[in-house]
Amino acid sequence: MASTPESITNALAPARQAFYQSIWQEHFPKLNLNGSSKISVSDIEMAETLLSWLKDSSHDLPKSISIPSSPSNIASSPTSPTQPQFPPKTLDPTLAKIANITLLSESETLSDDSLTHAFAHINIYHHTHTLPLLKQIFYSLIPKGIAVITITKHNPLASILSSILSTSSRRNSTSSFDEGYISTEQDIRDMAEKAGFEVGKIRISERRIEVKGKEELGRLRGEMERILDMAVGQRGDAQSWERGFDGVWEKEVGKNGGEGAEGERSLGVECWVLVAMKWDLLCA
Numbered sequence: 001m002a003s004t005p006e007s008i009t010n011a012l013a014p015a016r017q018a019f020y021q022s023i024w025q026e027h028f029p030k031l032n033l034n035g036s037s038k039i040s041v042s043d044i045e046m047a048e049t050l051l052s053w054l055k056d057s058s059h060d061l062p063k064s065i066s067i068p069s070s071p072s073n074i075a076s077s078p079t080s081p082t083q084p085q086f087p088p089k090t091l092d093p094t095l096a097k098i099a100n101i102t103l104l105s106e107s108e109t110l111s112d113d114s115l116t117h118a119f120a121h122i123n124i125y126h127h128t129h130t131l132p133l134l135k136q137i138f139y140s141l142i143p144k145g146i147a148v149i150t151i152t153k154h155n156p157l158a159s160i161l162s163s164i165l166s167t168s169s170r171r172n173s174t175s176s177f178d179e180g181y182i183s184t185e186q187d188i189r190d191m192a193e194k195a196g197f198e199v200g201k202i203r204i205s206e207r208r209i210e211v212k213g214k215e216e217l218g219r220l221r222g223e224m225e226r227i228l229d230m231a232v233g234q235r236g237d238a239q240s241w242e243r244g245f246d247g248v249w250e251k252e253v254g255k256n257g258g259e260g261a262e263g264e265r266s267l268g269v270e271c272w273v274l275v276a277m278k279w280d281l282l283c284a
Helices: 006-011 013-031 044-056 093-098 127-140 156-168 185-195 214-233 242-254
Strands: 038-041 064-067 101-103 115-122 141-154 202-212 266-277
Touching: 006 013, 006 214, 013 044, 013 115, 013 141, 013 202, 013 266, 038 044, 044 064, 044 093, 044 115, 115 127, 127 141, 127 185, 156 214, 156 242, 156 266, 185 202, 185 266, 202 214, 214 242, 214 266, 242 266
Parallel strands: 038 064, 038 115, 064 101, 115 141
Antiparallel strands: 141 266, 202 266
16 A cells, blocks of 8 residues: 655645644644643644744744654555655754754654644554554653644545556556545544543544645646556556546546536545543543
8 A cells, every 4th residue: 555646745735734724723722832832743844834823823832843753644655666756855944943843863752751742644544553653642742731633534636546547457456556444433533542542532523635726626636647647657558547537536526516617616635633632640
């Protein structure tokens, strides 16, 4: 099972950042996030989005931000050979000057009982890999520490890629792109409890990373076409995917907007939002 191509992940960045901000806005009154907070985030994009949102909202910046070297989408398998590799992203120097940010090396891990908050996004759910990540987050939190974790439930872009590639390659091999197991709310709740979070301190809701507007949808479609042309072209059947792509794309995008121009419709990545507090005898 391979993760969604990184170019697609990058193309979703504007919608994903808006999604993060909406989650923080909704839960901020109960997070107790302030100038003394010590937090971790799953990647540089999330750190930059959080800092920009806090500044724009006139909230205090946290005392420190830690970014683990291992991304939060460790549930993904190794990258497919057809996926282009992107250079590691570096932190915006402007934001680095206004906040105490630490990029952990491969040999460094988050210390136990060191964080007040942990924010993470998991691109692909897989119990075997996602549970250890949640355990790591749980142990890194101090008593009453709060985790806000978003977990992809269903990514229609991965579904489209998987459908087209599997159709065009049935005589050769199965698709390299698979969205993985579609988790249920009970899956997420059970996993959070196994990680150590108190049963009564777990809240789960469902939200969408929404991509809408003719320009944004057109940009995503163009990236999908580029990936399919490259992937299927390597099998000597470069045009075969075009016969089915239009119908699959229109069906997925049309689910959210009905009839009308493409700019009136949307494409949504369904996500679980897990908000959980570390609770032990010290909190009683």
